[in-house]
Amino acid sequence: MEQAVVIVAGQSLAAAETLSLADAAPEELAYHLGAVKRSLRTVLQLLAPVERGGR
Numbered sequence: 001m002e003q004a005v006v007i008v009a010g011q012s013l014a015a016a017e018t019l020s021l022a023d024a025a026p027e028e029l030a031y032h033l034g035a036v037k038r039s040l041r042t043v044l045q046l047l048a049p050v051e052r053g054g055r
Contacts, residue, residue: 010039 019032 015032015035019028021029024032
């Protein structure tokens, strides 16, 4: 499951990276910024238990 979440998060980040900031409408920017935030949060939540358990 963790691998699937990382794959989906990576796809969301890849989609956000292809967005042209100069040509994007405010709605597109807001959507992609939210996608990046969700992806990063998901990856960090997956890593957090690993870091706590390793100490």
